[in-house]
Amino acid sequence: MDRQTVGSTPRGRLRVDVRNEGSSAVVTPAGELDHHTADLLREPLEEAVSQGRARLVVDCSQLEFCDSTGLNVLLGARLKAEAAGGGVHLAAMRSVVARVFQITGAEAVFTVHDSLESALAD
16 A cells, blocks of 8 residues: 555644534535544534534535544534534535445435535525
C-alpha cells in the first residue's frame, strides 16, 4: 500500500467546517474520516448539540472516505441529537461514502438527502 493513501497519515487529512443555518448546525467534513481523524468530527458534532443545535446537517459532499470509526461517530451524534429532540441529516454523499452506509445498513437509521439544499429545506 502506498503510504500516502488512506490510513497512513494523521489528523491533517480531515478538515471540518461548522456554521449555523436557521435551526440547523451545518457540519462539513472534507477529506478522510477514519480512526485517525474521527475526533475532528466528533467534537464539533457534540459541541453543536451541547449548544442547543440538536438538528445536525452533515454536508458529505467533500467527504472522500469514511470507515467504521467515522460511521460510529455519526451514529453517536445521532443518538445525542435525538436525545435532545433533533436528529442527524446526511446530505450529498459521494458514492464511495454512501456504499459504506449501504453495506452496513446504517442508511436506514439516518435521514439521507441528495443535496444540502434539500436537507436544509426538510
